Amino acid sequence: MNISPYISVFNGETVKLENVPVLDFEEFRETLLSLNGKNGRLSSLFGMPVEYNMTRIFAIIAKDRLGNLCILSTEVGDSYKSLTPDCPQAHWFEREIAEQWGIVPEGHPWLKPIRFHKPYSEDRDAWKRKEDEEILPCVTDYYKVDGEEIHEVAVGPVHAGIIEPGHFRFQCHGETVFNLEISLGYQHRGIERKLVGAPDGKTIHYMETAAGDTSIGHATAYCEALESLAKCNVPLRAQAIRGILLELERLANHAGDLGALAGDVAYLPTSSFCGRIRGDYLNITALICGNRFGRNVIRPGGVMFDIDNEMKAEILKRLDAAFKDTENAVDLLWDNPSVQGRFEECGKLSRELCTKIGTVGPAARACGVEQDVRFDLPSGIFRFAQISVSTYHTGDVFSRAFVRMMEIRNSVKFIREQLANLPEGKIMEPCGKASADSLTVTLAEGWRGEICHTAITDSKGHFEHYKIVDPSFHNWFALANVLKNEQIYNFPLCNKSFNLSYCGHDL
Amino acid sequence: MLNEIRARIKQGYRTAPFPSKEMKLPERYLGVPIIEKKKCGESDCRNCVKSCPLSCISKTDKGITIDLGICIFCGDCARACPSGGITFSRHYAMSVNNRADLKLSGKTLKLAKALEDKSKAIFGHSLKLREVSAGGCNACEADTNVLNTLAWDLGRFGIQFVASPRHADGLFITGAVPQNMLLALKKTYDAIPEPKLVIVAGACAISGGIFKDHPEVNNGADNILPVDLYIPGCPPHPATILDGLLRLLGRIEL
Known part of the structure; x- marks a missing residue:
């Protein structure tokens, strides 16, 4: 009998933990590399402490074309053979595992801490630092170039x-x-450690502040994980409202960033208009839930606020006005040669490197990679109403800006459609207790890209482990790479074209 | 050039008439809570206390107290109260001068007062602030940044966020101050010339907020630096922030 070395699931499907194969390390490594090579992406890779001073490593590989996720695991002790030389997507994850659990990935090309905190394992430290040794943020080795000038x-x-x-x-x-x-690491607030033993009253608030500009994205991924674990059927109306809120979050951030990009090349008209337009989108979110960042609306089981007909009309009115202003303001960018002179060919990321290092979101789509969780691995309302994937092929600042504008158009279209066909019914279904000894992975396409949450429950249905991967975790390295041979004055522009989250990375 | 002028005409004049006109915030916006002692029913009902995810509500014989320095305005307490003892108003003005003033036990807050004459003479017409995000989740930062847009046009009040602490009159802090940011925050404070102001915005910067008592953070900046203005919220609405700044400068009274 041939037993599969991994388990295949859909986005948000719960499996019993005992059904996730524990492979010996060599088999794990080979399986991971072969899955990764065949159009698979490493969505998440993390360690969870188990008995006998061992750590169980889980790998979540997204198969975008097939629309499923492969989960595999292994157990390691003090060290293992690093995956990074053969799978560069693993490099940041392996540094995280080393920092948290003191496990050395042998042969890792650049093994340094990523958040600068004490290891969570009591008697293991990947860098053999003493227990009373102070760990100062970002005090570490840096790649250094020597020579004249x-x-x-x-x-x-x-x-x-x-x-x-x-x-x-x-x-x-x-x-x-x-x-x-x-x-990075300056923003480390210790969120993940507080999620062990959850869910409790604070859990949803941790999710909403993991990356405060992605409150809706992270809250959605968390709620979908909990709902799957608790076998809760979220009313369709609630799913639609979540979708509308997620797209509003995207609209606000994309519009704001297009303005900021204009500001970074000293083109003030679009910069000033978009700064204000961003607020118009945020205020639509506030109309729905009272908070500009979509706090306190997405809760396990559904949403807290309904949209009635009067509000629907008001949202549409404001959305139309804001969108008209956005198009007007952003069109100026494409028409202005001095703006285009700065955007084009600046901060180029090749498609090859983009896939190799596992870049996600608009940054990947701007390299021509057709990859969008809403399309490939949809959950919630996106299973019924798909959004087309916006791509452009040049991989430069222009491409990242252009993709964002295309996404703005698609999001506006989506919101209009959803509001016109808002399903009838409830907005909340009580969410029970999470099932015990289970695992679920949820993905959501936040405005920066793929958000991946993995929840593992213990025998009582509490979180034994909860892993958050913000899109920034994948993309910071892409930003570092586009600066190679670039002019230093282009850094702010390149940085803004990615606009990554510090706290989403540091957690 | 013509394109820009055409666009400018289309986009119109969009600066909010703040503070001359009262801002109308959305119906579902949660502003300063109102505690009504008379409506708070049975003495052993502790629904609000239990419902608060951050334990910022206490109840004694004298009544209910909400610590707005910790409160994230989630509204759970108002929903949990069976008798309407706690409700949320739409008042956005809630900045205060003293930490203790954030402990609300009635209907009104003791809002921030203007700086004393000498400081007001120095900062009143030109206030330059250096912002430090120390563990902020980018919500407080974003809604502070928005004051620089033409919708709020912070510059018309003589207030400006500057890059160098050496050019600043004060420090504007967001976030729970992680251990990893402590030194950078102190150094930035030290680099600002005397006399200087310290303003903390958001529940995290005031008390640690959601992250209060995590070993990784310092429960905000209040224990570290002498604070002149506390702006509560999670995040504070831009109107709350601007109102606080203008009160400190004596541009809004009442």
Whole structure:
């Protein structure tokens, strides 16, 4: 009899933990590499402590074309043979596992901490640091270029604008960047550790603030995980409202970022218009739930607020006005040669590298990669109402901006359709207790890209482990890569074209 | 150039008449809570206390107290109360000068007062702030940033967010202050010349908010630096932030 070395599930399907195969490491490694090679992407890779001082490593591989997820696992002790040399998508995950559980991935090309905290395992440290040794953020080795006229530029943690903290280390020759290394961890608030033993009253609030500009994305992924574990059937009307809110979140952020991109090339008309238009979209969200960021609306079992006919009309009216203004403001960008001169050919990411390092979201679609959870692995309302995937092929700042504008059009179309056909019925179905000893993986397409949540329950139905992967976790490395041989003054522009989350990464 | 002018005409003049006209916030917006002692029914009912995910409500013989320095305005308490003892108003003005003033036990808050004359003379017409996000989730940051857009046009009040702490009159802090940001926050504070102000915005920066008592954070900036203005919310509405700043400068009274 041939037993499959992995289990295949749909987005949001619950399986019994005992049905997830535990392979010996070599088989795990080979299976992972072969799945990864055949149009599979590493969505998540994490460790969970088990008995005998061992750690169980789970890998979640998304098969976009087939529309399913492959789950496999293995158990490791102090070290294992690193996956990164053969699967670069694993490199950041392996650093995370090393930092959290003190396990050394032998042969990892650049094994450094990613968040700078003490290991969660009591007696293991991947870098053999002593227990009382202070761990200072971003105090670590950096890739260094030596030579005549080479200089190093260090930026952050505190940046010039009203943005989150992170550290950027550039190796430059004149204005040309030879290498950029990004080091984060300043925003580490310890969310994942507090999720062990959950769900409790605070859990949903952790989700809504994991990345505060993606409250709806993360809350949706979490609720879908819990609902699947509790076998709760969410009313269709609630699913539609969640979809509308998710697209409003995308609209606000995409519009705001297009304005900020204009600001970074000193093109003030679009910058000022879009700054305001972003608020118009946020205010539509606030109309539905009272909060501009969609807090306190998505809850396990459904949504807290309904949309009546009067509100529907008001949303449509405001949406039409905001969209008209968006098109008007953004069209200026495409028509202006000096803007295009800065956008085109700037911060190029090749399709090949994009797939190799596992970039997700609009950044991947801007390299011509057709990949969108709403289309490939849909959940909720997206199973019934699909959104077309917006791609463009040039991989530069222009492409990332252009893809976002296409997504704005599609999101507006989607919201209009949903409002016109809002299903009748309830908006909330009581969500019971999560089933015991189970595992579920949920994906949602947040505005930055794929959000992946994995929940594993213990014998009482509490979370034994909960893993959050924000799209930024995949994409920070892509940003670092596009700066190679780029001019240093283009950094803000490239950075904004990705606009990644610091706290979503640091958790 | 003609395209830009045409667009400008289409987009119109969009700056909100703040604070001259009262802002109308959405019906479902949760502003300052109202505690009505008379309506709070049985003395052993503790539904609101139990419902609060952050344990920021307490009940004694004297009545209910909500700590707005921790509150994230989720509205669970109002839903849990069987007798309408707690409701949420749509009042967005809720910034105060002292941490203790955020402990609300009645219908009104003791809102922030203007700086004393000498400070007001220095900062009143030109206030430059250095923002530090220390563990903020980007919601407080985004709704602070929005004040710079033409919808709010912060510059008309003489307030500006600047890049260098050396050019700043004060520090504007968001986030629960993770251990990993503590040193950077202190260094930024030290780099601002005297006299200087400290403003904390959002539940995280005031008390740690949702992340209160996590070993990874410092429960906000209140224990670390001398705070002049507390702006509650999760995140505070832009109107709440701007109202707080203008009260501090004596541009809004009452």
